[in-house]
Amino acid sequence: MAEPETNGNEKLIVVDRLTRRYGRVTAVDDVSFDVRAGEIVGLLGPNGAGKSTIMRVLSGYLPPTRGKASIAGWDVVTDSLNARRALGYLPEQFALYRDMRVYDYLKYRARLKGLRGRKCRNRVVEMLTVCNLEQTADHCIGALSRGYWQRVGLADTLIHDPPVLILDEPGLGLDPNQLGQLRRILTESGAHRAVLFSSHGLAEIERICGRVLIMNNGRIVAVDTPGRLIERWRGYTRFMVEASGDISAFLQACRQIKNVATVTVETGDPWNRLRIEADKDADIGSKLFEQAVRTGCVLREFRREQDHLDEVFAAMTAPVNQEVG
Amino acid sequence: MRTFLILWARELGVFFHAAATYIMLAVFTAVTGLVFWKVTEESIGAPFDPAVLLFGPVYFWLMIVILTAVMAMRLFAEDRRTGILETVLTAPVTDWQIVLAKYAGAMTVFAVACLPLVGYPLLLAALRRATGSPTGMQWAPLITGFLALFLCGAVLNGIGILCASILKGPVATVIGVFVACSLLFVIDQAAVVTENMHAIQTLNAISLTPAIRDFTRGIVDTRPIVLWISTTAFCLFAAQRALLLHRATRRY
Numbered sequence: 001m002a003e004p005e006t007n008g009n010e011k012l013i014v015v016d017r018l019t020r021r022y023g024r025v026t027a028v029d030d031v032s033f034d035v036r037a038g039e040i041v042g043l044l045g046p047n048g049a050g051k052s053t054i055m056r057v058l059s060g061y062l063p064p065t066r067g068k069a070s071i072a073g074w075d076v077v078t079d080s081l082n083a084r085r086a087l088g089y090l091p092e093q094f095a096l097y098r099d100m101r102v103y104d105y106l107k108y109r110a111r112l113k114g115l116r117g118r119k120c121r122n123r124v125v126e127m128l129t130v131c132n133l134e135q136t137a138d139h140c141i142g143a144l145s146r147g148y149w150q151r152v153g154l155a156d157t158l159i160h161d162p163p164v165l166i167l168d169e170p171g172l173g174l175d176p177n178q179l180g181q182l183r184r185i186l187t188e189s190g191a192h193r194a195v196l197f198s199s200h201g202l203a204e205i206e207r208i209c210g211r212v213l214i215m216n217n218g219r220i221v222a223v224d225t226p227g228r229l230i231e232r233w234r235g236y237t238r239f240m241v242e243a244s245g246d247i248s249a250f251l252q253a254c255r256q257i258k259n260v261a262t263v264t265v266e267t268g269d270p271w272n273r274l275r276i277e278a279d280k281d282a283d284i285g286s287k288l289f290e291q292a293v294r295t296g297c298v299l300r301e302f303r304r305e306q307d308h309l310d311e312v313f314a315a316m317t318a319p320v321n322q323e324v325g
Numbered sequence: 326m327r328t329f330l331i332l333w334a335r336e337l338g339v340f341f342h343a344a345a346t347y348i349m350l351a352v353f354t355a356v357t358g359l360v361f362w363k364v365t366e367e368s369i370g371a372p373f374d375p376a377v378l379l380f381g382p383v384y385f386w387l388m389i390v391i392l393t394a395v396m397a398m399r400l401f402a403e404d405r406r407t408g409i410l411e412t413v414l415t416a417p418v419t420d421w422q423i424v425l426a427k428y429a430g431a432m433t434v435f436a437v438a439c440l441p442l443v444g445y446p447l448l449l450a451a452l453r454r455a456t457g458s459p460t461g462m463q464w465a466p467l468i469t470g471f472l473a474l475f476l477c478g479a480v481l482n483g484i485g486i487l488c489a490s491i492l493k494g495p496v497a498t499v500i501g502v503f504v505a506c507s508l509l510f511v512i513d514q515a516a517v518v519t520e521n522m523h524a525i526q527t528l529n530a531i532s533l534t535p536a537i538r539d540f541t542r543g544i545v546d547t548r549p550i551v552l553w554i555s556t557t558a559f560c561l562f563a564a565q566r567a568l569l570l571h572r573a574t575r576r577y
Contacts, residue, residue, distance in 0.1 A: 094412065100338070112332070
């Protein structure tokens, strides 16, 4: 898994002991983290964990109840206008003017964000290309599909070339091809920016992000690279084996290997599927192979199962919370 | 200033891209024209006073109140409903720029709606001239009448934007603006329940009706002008504060 990329080590997003309450409900509780230039950080958490609230506070839309947050060094409360100038923000429920054409909308937003004249026009054309919107530039936004709306939103977010991007569920409503394009745009644009984005697509987060923040009940319960989080939370090593032959002898031999915890089998004719779980970090692969040869079993498949971020996510955000680091 | 102009142009785009706006303008023009024609017909033989004919009827001001209420519905309520408000508030623009641009947009539509009214007395004067009747046009009351219309429009649209920024839905906004603006026209009628001179004077000063009556007679009193401008400024200030409050108390 990719390590955090850093270009210049400048902290472009800083959240310091941030708390946000809605009446009596604490949506974000004493949260601190930072995102450096060149870093793409994924914000994960179940619905209601506080992800969107943090993003709304960072965007200047909501004031924090307590604590501080800054964008590119500008405080989001006291220097809100400068902070918003340095920020490209895509809200979760991104709304657009349905009566406008895509080109006109992007031009309007570019002008609102300070671009003028030829630079403004060039940038709009560039964003239409980057976000694959050239064919729909003259289309009325109201007539576009959800996927195109997201792309228009993304183009709007990038149009003033901000050093900080905050994207709340940018993949919502996109098909797999569009998700691939989004991944490409984020990876390319994130090279010199600080990017914070939330998603329920854990595979996307795992692929794109150098670092992941997992939130639950308004607090951060884990911060690390996806790879290290998986390592930390994996409780066992699992092998999947498909074999035929004297399965009962092979099963017996497997159970006697040191560190093997459980062996389960789904019998079939002639291929049987075995699931072998051993202690965390136990390297039993070669021993399993040896036993298969010794008992005369023929192997069709032999693989070590990789854990994914979704298992870590499920473990950390289960109803009974396990709070860590 | 530049940002304000961009936002203002967008507000005009929102108004003039909607078919509802043209329907609203057509109905307003038709009803005010009908009222003017009816009142003019009924006043045959009476002294010719186009300012009173135009600005005198209660139905004319009722249409102005309805126009303001319907326009207010499109100010913040629609933006809140669609989620556009979050997109706008997270752009590098100030709350003041947003409020002033919306207000300027509403005032522009109001001015466009009222523009045909200028033609009514002119048309009447031309017809009188064509039929050989003495025109007897008194231009001063007409000009002061239009001044009163513009200033009242400023106040009513100010109330409109305030209600729109406070009330949640479009229907609540329409009802709120209609009630608040109607009250401003009839509040002087409450004087009948009191004999206290101060109360009567205060109610008369607050109410739009006595001041409009003066303006349509060609009398320009600076007191209502100051009051109307102050009221408008207060409404805009309160609308800006309501936007801040909207951010602070937003619930999800």
